[in-house]
Each structure stands twice: as structure tokens, then as C-alpha cells.
Amino acid sequence: MSDSEKTPIVEVVGVSKRFPGVVALNQANFAVYPGEVVALIGENGAGKSTLMKILGGLHRQDEGEIRIDGKPVEIRNVSDSLHLGISLIHQELNNLDNLDVGGNIFLGREPLTGGFLRLIDRRKIADDSRAYLQKVGLELSPTTPLSSLSIAQQQLVEIAKALSVNARVIIMDEPTSCLTLTETNRLLKLIQELKSGGVSVVFISHRLMEVQACADRVVGLRDGRNSGILRKSEISHDSMVRLMVGRNLDLKKSTTRNGDRENRIEIKDIVSPFFPSHKISFDVRKGEILGLAGLVGAGRSELAMTMFGIVKPLAGEISINDQRVNIRSPRDAIQNGIYLVPEDRRKTGLITSMTVRENVTLPDLWSYATYGLVSYKRELLSAENQRQKLSIKTASTNTLAKNLSGGNQQKVVLAKWLSLQPKLIIFDEPTRGVDVGSKAEIYRLMRGLSDAGVFILMISSDMEEVLGVSDRIAVMREGMLTGIIEAADFSEENVMKLAVAPVRTALELTS
Amino acid sequence: MRPSKEIGMVAIFLGLFFGYALLELIQRGPADTFANPVFLGQANLLNLTRSIGLFGIFSVAMGVVIITGGIDLSIGSQFALLGVILAYLLVNYNWPWPIAVVTVLLLCMVLGWFHGVLITRANLQPFVVTLCGLLGYRGLARFISHDQTVGFSGDTTYELLRTLATGSVFNVPAPFIVFVVVCIIMALVLHGSVYGRYLFAIGRNEEAAVYSGINTKLVITSAYILCGFLTGISAILLGFYTNSISPASHGSFFELYAVAACVLGGCSLRGGEGSVLGIFIGTAMIQLLRNIVNLQGIDSSLEFVVMGSVIMIAVVFDQILAARRRARESRLDIKAAPAETVAAK
Numbered sequence: 001m002s003d004s005e006k007t008p009i010v011e012v013v014g015v016s017k018r019f020p021g022v023v024a025l026n027q028a029n030f031a032v033y034p035g036e037v038v039a040l041i042g043e044n045g046a047g048k049s050t051l052m053k054i055l056g057g058l059h060r061q062d063e064g065e066i067r068i069d070g071k072p073v074e075i076r077n078v079s080d081s082l083h084l085g086i087s088l089i090h091q092e093l094n095n096l097d098n099l100d101v102g103g104n105i106f107l108g109r110e111p112l113t114g115g116f117l118r119l120i121d122r123r124k125i126a127d128d129s130r131a132y133l134q135k136v137g138l139e140l141s142p143t144t145p146l147s148s149l150s151i152a153q154q155q156l157v158e159i160a161k162a163l164s165v166n167a168r169v170i171i172m173d174e175p176t177s178c179l180t181l182t183e184t185n186r187l188l189k190l191i192q193e194l195k196s197g198g199v200s201v202v203f204i205s206h207r208l209m210e211v212q213a214c215a216d217r218v219v220g221l222r223d224g225r226n227s228g229i230l231r232k233s234e235i236s237h238d239s240m241v242r243l244m245v246g247r248n249l250d251l252k253k254s255t256t257r258n259g260d261r262e263n264r265i266e267i268k269d270i271v272s273p274f275f276p277s278h279k280i281s282f283d284v285r286k287g288e289i290l291g292l293a294g295l296v297g298a299g300r301s302e303l304a305m306t307m308f309g310i311v312k313p314l315a316g317e318i319s320i321n322d323q324r325v326n327i328r329s330p331r332d333a334i335q336n337g338i339y340l341v342p343e344d345r346r347k348t349g350l351i352t353s354m355t356v357r358e359n360v361t362l363p364d365l366w367s368y369a370t371y372g373l374v375s376y377k378r379e380l381l382s383a384e385n386q387r388q389k390l391s392i393k394t395a396s397t398n399t400l401a402k403n404l405s406g407g408n409q410q411k412v413v414l415a416k417w418l419s420l421q422p423k424l425i426i427f428d429e430p431t432r433g434v435d436v437g438s439k440a441e442i443y444r445l446m447r448g449l450s451d452a453g454v455f456i457l458m459i460s461s462d463m464e465e466v467l468g469v470s471d472r473i474a475v476m477r478e479g480m481l482t483g484i485i486e487a488a489d490f491s492e493e494n495v496m497k498l499a500v501a502p503v504r505t506a507l508e509l510t511s
Numbered sequence: 512m513r514p515s516k517e518i519g520m521v522a523i524f525l526g527l528f529f530g531y532a533l534l535e536l537i538q539r540g541p542a543d544t545f546a547n548p549v550f551l552g553q554a555n556l557l558n559l560t561r562s563i564g565l566f567g568i569f570s571v572a573m574g575v576v577i578i579t580g581g582i583d584l585s586i587g588s589q590f591a592l593l594g595v596i597l598a599y600l601l602v603n604y605n606w607p608w609p610i611a612v613v614t615v616l617l618l619c620m621v622l623g624w625f626h627g628v629l630i631t632r633a634n635l636q637p638f639v640v641t642l643c644g645l646l647g648y649r650g651l652a653r654f655i656s657h658d659q660t661v662g663f664s665g666d667t668t669y670e671l672l673r674t675l676a677t678g679s680v681f682n683v684p685a686p687f688i689v690f691v692v693v694c695i696i697m698a699l700v701l702h703g704s705v706y707g708r709y710l711f712a713i714g715r716n717e718e719a720a721v722y723s724g725i726n727t728k729l730v731i732t733s734a735y736i737l738c739g740f741l742t743g744i745s746a747i748l749l750g751f752y753t754n755s756i757s758p759a760s761h762g763s764f765f766e767l768y769a770v771a772a773c774v775l776g777g778c779s780l781r782g783g784e785g786s787v788l789g790i791f792i793g794t795a796m797i798q799l800l801r802n803i804v805n806l807q808g809i810d811s812s813l814e815f816v817v818m819g820s821v822i823m824i825a826v827v828f829d830q831i832l833a834a835r836r837r838a839r840e841s842r843l844d845i846k847a848a849p850a851e852t853v854a855a856k
Contacts, residue, residue, distance in 0.1 A: 308722075310721065310722070329724075329726070330721060330722060330723070330724045331724045331725075331726060333724075340722065342722055347716070347718060348718050348719050348722045349719065349722065350716075351712055351715045351719045351720070352716070353715045353716070354712065354715060358708065358712075362720075362723045362725075363723045365705045365708055365709075366705055369704070369705045372704045372706065373699065373703045373704050374703060374704065374708060416723065
């Protein structure tokens with residue numbers, strides 16, 4: 001296909017988008033030509049979803065231009081986007097599952113009947129829906145309730161909806177992440193059919209095999225910038241990995257600690273209820289920081305929640321220095337010295353409408369009490385103590401936690417656990433939404449704890465952080481542990497290979 | 512905790528109180544009023560404080576569950592059910608009063624436990640669970656009593672209970688004294704104890720409370736049991752206060768007086784907000800309003816109109832103040848927080 005001669009349907013020129021604390025897109029360019037399948041690839045946080053949400057009318061760019069058929073346009077909201085022929089199918093499907101299939105397809109543009117009564121013309125919906133459902137290969141009655149459909153079928157309904165508004169470009173954000181192999185193959189085949197019907201498809205996926213099977217062109221994003229374009233003939237697993245990473249990191253870490261192999265926490269055959277078919281085993285050694293890498297949705301946070309007792313493991317055991325511990329609830333975990341610094345500090349890490357002092361003392365409040373009555377003095381002493389140790393910047397320990405900056409909030413979460421006797425601390429995305437200065441401090445704290453003999457497990461999606469802070473890296477994908485990388489083999493490529501390892505070798509798609 | 516809010520409420524209460532006293536002075540003229548005061552007369556003041564005591568205890572009970580983010584709509588119906596049972600035990604079965612009282616208190620704690628279990632284990636909404644209670648318990652009370660009014664005879668063996676409901680000590684009505692004692696204990700529990708901190712933590716962010724190792728299911732269930740216990744005390748006092756219990760109407764809508772007192776006293780129905788002092792003042796305010804409506808000879812059917820309007824005004828006013836406070840805080844935040852550095856690479 002000779003792209004250069006045609007005018008792209010959609011063209012994005014020099015688009016930037018900033019969110020508080022991050023630049024999601026930085027002068028990004030992107031184009032979709034008629035009748036092609038473009039894959040958009042990149043690491044977590046590379047800006048793929050942001051770019052697509054701008055096209056879908058969910059975000060507005062801070063700068064840059066969007067052109068449709070060569071003419072600059074404004075996309076202010078979803079309906080603008082639909083009118084321009086762009087349909088966005090979200091990562092998390094947002095169908096209304098209390099409606100039936102037809103109702104979803106015609107949501108917001110229901111044909112009316114009955115004159116001034118403005119009743120919904122159910123018969124017309126059913127008739128028209130049937131045609132679109134056939135096109136996507138769904139043999140269902142339009143009156144089937146959506147809630148009775150599988151995820152894959154719901155996705156097809158979304159595509160039928162896109163066809164019904166005469167979409168010229170259908171954007172699919174990680175459409176295959178919840179699909180089985182057969183369902184994926186069917187979807188890929190449908191994408192080819194859409195293409196031959198003249199509809200362009202933008203396909204976001206972490207699964208490089210699928211990309212290879214269906215894409216005519218691959219566009220890479222890295223840290224919100226373009227990292228390159230691959231033509232059909234250039235697409236290969238290695239070239240795509242290079243497009244996603246391909247960045248030289250200066251590892252500032254001077255020495256790598258070798259963990260004490262004797263002194264360790266062993267996680268043996270743990271099965272979390274989120275991924276009931278995968279057993280996970282690894283160990284965390286004293287004196288090291290074990291990084292846990294993987295793409296979003298790889299099951300890392302779920303593993304942390306299982307180890308901390310938020311959900312009960314289906315099987316497996318955890319032992320600290322060969323002492324088996326039984327964890328059925330967060331209470332058990334805390335009593336055994338296993339603490340979690342959770343991913344979402346505003347939702348789960350802190351009670352933001354309580355004071356710093358109240359948050360710090362909450363996990364072990366009984367130790368501050370005599371006859372069940374809390375001693376304010378002892379609380380204050382401990383909170384002030386932690387505030388100094390961690391240099392938490394706050395007007396006072398009686399300030400509400402919500403009034404602190406992200407980095408300082410994170411330190412308060414840490415202070416909750418450091419006033420106890422930590423054995424293992426699991427950090428889930430410890431520096432997300434934290435400014436650069438506090439980041440360095442948090443790394444220092446983690447290293448200090450590790451040197452003091454606390455076992456540290458750090459979940460992170462930030463590649464730089466994973467490579468720079470960890471002494472060993474465990475990598476997960478789709479609920480399984482795909483490998484552990486020793487310090488000598490640290491490289492972004494090696495992590496990425498394990499994180500997106502080709503699963504679908506049996507992909508028998510003819511393209 | 513913002514004690515400034517409670518201070519403001521005390522000021523409003525006192526303003527209303529003395530404002531009405533002044534109104535009476537103007538309406539009736541000084542000579543008549545001083546010779547024979549009605550509003551500030553002993554009978555009326557006793558009446559007012561007694562009703563504050565009677566309504567206050569179960570308002571605090573309601574406050575406990577509201578702080579966890581829940582509600583108990585069944586309180587009024589529990590009064591009917593427990594009142595009928597108490598009357599039967601004492602009058603028909605001639606049980607000694609201590610045993611009857613303990614039975615009633617245990618029973619309402621079991622009801623509370625039942626609510627708590629349905630809410631925490633079956634994940635039902637507190638509103639729905641206790642709404643079923645509201646309907647069910649009153650029906651049960653009517654069934655047990657064959658829809659007949661039951662009463663406590665002039666038997667002197669349980670004179671102590673009667674005194675607790677209708678008597679006075681040094682001209683202070685006994686229910687008011689009980690209420691003050693309940694308030695002092697509950698203020699310690701809610702604002703001073705580990706348990707109280709857990710209740711507020713759960714009301715503010717249940718998930719984070721779980722992540723801090725709090726057994727939230729146990730704490731929430733116990734809040735409903737505590738609510739049941741205080742409801743039981745109220746039920747006994749109310750039963751002896753009215754002395755006769757008509758199961759179809761006894762205590763009807765009283766749970767709403769409690770919700771009103773809590774809301775007026777600064778509790779948020781979203782949970783995590785409220786204080787015993789606030790509930791105390793909220794109850795006092797509502798009873799004062801009822802008293803004024805009565806004394807002014809306003810049609811009693813308008814009583815609820817007046818109360819509804821006052822609560823509405825109070826809540827709207829509070830929202831406006833809260834919005835202004837938030838705006839001020841966010842301005843401070845911008846100044847105080849170091850600018851989050853943009854992660855360049």
C-alpha cells in the first residue's frame with residue numbers, strides 16, 4: 001500500500017497533552033489511511049490510550065492539530081468524534097448491560113415513533129440491529145439482554161454499534177486482553193473483513209503476535225513521543241520490542257546487592273482467586289530489593305493483594321525463614337509483619353479525610369491505648385517521630401492527609417508500617433504521581449529498609465525504576481510468573497520479552 | 512473534628528431559646544409573663560428536658576450507625592415490639608423486672624446483630640435491611656398484642672423503672688440524667704477509644720480501613736449491636752413514659768426524629784462525620800422546635816412542616832459553609848504544596 005499518495009482519514013499533528021505531574025503526549029504524530037489496520041504499541045504510560053481518547057473526544061489536546069481528510073477539526077466531545085466517523089471501543093467496555101443488544105447499538109439515537117409521544121421504535125431497532133449483528137457475525141436476537149453475553153460478544157456488539165454509525169475509523173483499545181484464543185482469532189478475522197469493507201482500524205495491543213498477524217503498519221510511542229513507524233514488511237517481534245523500549249538508560253546504581261539466599265521469604269505455589277489457573281512461586285531474599293515488572297493487568301497487584309490477605313489465596317503458602325505463616329486477612333498479614341503500600345494511596349493507602357497522626361497510628365491503634373482509650377500524647381509522639389524520620393513535609397501531624405502532596409502522602413503510608421515491626425513490605429507502584437524529589441527519597445528509604453534487613457518487594461510499571469532500583473526482577477504476564485532476571489542480565493529488552501512473550505504462536509491467521 | 516461547628520449550634524440553640532422567651536414577653540406583656548411564665552415555667556422546662564432525654568438516647572444510637580455510613584430505620588418499630596414484650600413479661604407473666612429488662616435489652620441487641628450480619632455478610636444495604644425491620648417489627652408487635660393497647664398496671668414492684676421514665680431528681684427529669692450519662696460514656700467511646708476511631712475510619716473509607724488491618728465486618732456488626740442496646744434503653748423508658756402502648760402507633764416515625772437530630776447535629780449520612788455533642792444539640796433543637804410549635808398553638812399537623820423546613824435550612828446553610836471552606840482550603844493547598852515537577856523523562 002503506498003500510503004504517501006493518499007490523504008489520511010485521520011491525522012494527528014504535533015499533539016501534546018499534560019496531566020498533573022506527567023506529560024502524557026509530547027508532540028505526537030499519528031495518521032490513519034483509508035482501509036488499513038494500524039497498530040499502536042508502547043509500554044505502559046507511553047500515551048497510547050491518551051492519544052486515542054483525544055480522538056474519541058474524551059480528552060482535549062493542549063496543543064497540536066487533528067485533521068480529518070486533510071481539514072483541521074475540533075473534537076470537543078464524544079458526539080463530535082462520532083460525527084467525524086471515529087468510533088472508540090474502550091479497554092473496559094462501557095456498554096449498559098441492563099439494556100438489550102439492540103438498545104445498546106442505538107443508544108442515544110433511538111428511532112422514534114408515535115408522533116408527539118416520542119416512543120422508541122423497538123421494531124425498527126430490532127430490524128436494523130439484525131443487519132449489523134450479521135455483519136459482525138453475531139447470531140443473536142437484538143432483544144437479548146446484554147448482561148447474558150460474554151465479553152467477546154459484547155465487544156462485537158460495540159463493533160456493530162460502530163458500524164451502525166457509519167464509522168470510518170474504529171479504534172480498539174486492547175480488545176483482546178480478555179478474550180480466549182478462538183475469540184481472538186475471530187476478532188482478528190473480523191478486523192480483516194472490516195478492512196476489506198473500507199473501514200480503517202486502529203488496534204492497540206501488548207500482544208505482539210496479534211499485531212504481527214493483523215497490522216499493515218505499526219506506530220510506536222514512547223514517553224508520549226513517536227518512537228518510529230514499521231511498514232508491513234518490517235514488522236517482526238524484535239523490531240516491535242525495539243520500538244517499545246529502545247532507550248538507553250543510565251543505571252545510576254553503583255552496586256547490586258546479592259540477597260542472602262538462606263534468609264528469605266518463600267512464596268510457594270500461591271494461587272490468587274483472580275488467576276485460578278496459575279501457581280506462583282518465588283522468593284524474596286534479605287538485603288535485596290526484588291522488582292516485580294509486567295504490563296498493566298499482568299496480575300501483579302492481585303498477587304500483592306493475595307499476599308496481604310485482602311483476598312484469600314486458593315492455594316499455596318508463604319514462609320518467612322522457613323516458618324510458615326498463615327494469612328487469611330490483612331490482620332493476619334500485619335501480625336506477621338507483612339505490609340502493603342498499595343497502588344492507590346487515596347483509595348486504599350490512606351483515609352485522606354483523617355489527620356496524618358490518625359493515619360499513622362491506625363494499623364496498631366491498640367498499642368497507643370490504655371483500657372481501650374487512645375492516648376493522644378503517645379499517638380502524637382509516634383507520629384512526630386515518624387514525621388522527622390521520613391521528613392514528611394506537613395504543617396503539623398494534625399493536618400488532614402488530603403492536604404499533603406503525593407510524595408508526602410506516600411511517606412505517611414510508609415510511616416503507618418514503619419512504626420511497627422516490618423518483615424516484608426510490598427510496595428505497589430511506590431512512586432506513581434510522586435514528584436521527582438520525593439521519588440529519590442522514597443528509593444533511599446526503600447534501600448535503607450532493605451539494608452536494615454526488611455524484605456522488599458517492589459511492583460512497578462516504570463521501566464527505569466524497575467531496572468534502576470531492583471537487585472533482581474521478577475516478571476509477570478497474564479497472571480503467571482514468566483521469569484526472574486538476575487542483575488547481570490538486566491535490560492529493558494529482557495524485561496519486555498518476558499512481559500509480552502509471544503503466547504499466540506498457534507495463531508493460524510492467514511494475512 | 513471541627514468544634515467550631517458545635518459552638519455555632521449551641522449559639523443558634525440559645526438564640527432560639529431566648530428569642531422565644533422574648534417573644535412570649537412581647538406577646539403577653541411583662542406583668543403577665545413574670546407572674547405566670549409559660550415557656551420558662553417549671554412545668555414546661557421539665558417537659559422539654561424530659562423529651563430531650565427520651566429522644567436523645569436513641570438519637571445517639573442512630574448516630575453510631577450513621578457514623579459507619581449506615582442507618583437504622585427500624586428504631587420506632589422496635590419501640591412498639593419491645594414495649595409490647597416488656598408489658599407482657601411484667602404484667603401477664605409477672606417476671607421480676609430486672610430479668611424482664613435484661614431480656615428486652617438482649618433481644619434488641621440480637622436484632623442489632625441480625626441487622627449487622629445481613630449488612631456485612633450478605634452485603635445488603637443498611638437502608639433496606641432496617642426498612643424490612645421497620646415493617647416487620649411493628650407487624651409483629653401488633654400480632655403479639657392482637658392489636659390491643661397494652662399497659663403497665665399500677666404494680667409497685669417495678670416502681671424504679673417508672674421513676675426512671677417519669678420521675679425527677681432535684682427537679683431534673685430522670686430521662687435527661689440518663690441521657691447525659693449515655694452521652695458522656697458514648698463521647699468517650701466515639702471520640703476517645705480505639706473502637707470509636709475504627710468507626711470513624713470505616714465511615715470515611717471502608718476500603719482503606721480494611722487495608723489497615725481493621726476487621727470492618729466485626730466493627731460494623733458491633734455498631735448495630737450497640738445501636739440496639741441504646742434503642743432498648745430508650746424502649747423501656749418510652750414504654751413507661753407513655754405507660755400504655757398502642758402497637759400500631761407507639762414510637763411511629765421516631766427513627767426519623769433521630770435521623771433529623773443527627774443530621775442537624777453535623778452527622779453526614781455518607782458516614783465518618785458527627786459527634787455526640789452535635790447529636791445532643793440536634794436533639795435539643797428539635798425538641799425545642801416541637802415545644803415552640805405547641806406553645807404557639809400552631810396546628811400540630813404543621814409540626815412536621817416546621818421541622819422539615821428548619822432541617823432543610825440548616826443543611827443548605829451547612830453546605831454553603833462547607834463549599835466556602837473547601838474553596839479556602841484548596842487555595843491554601845495551591846500555595847502550600849510544592850509544584851509537582853513534571854516527569855520529563
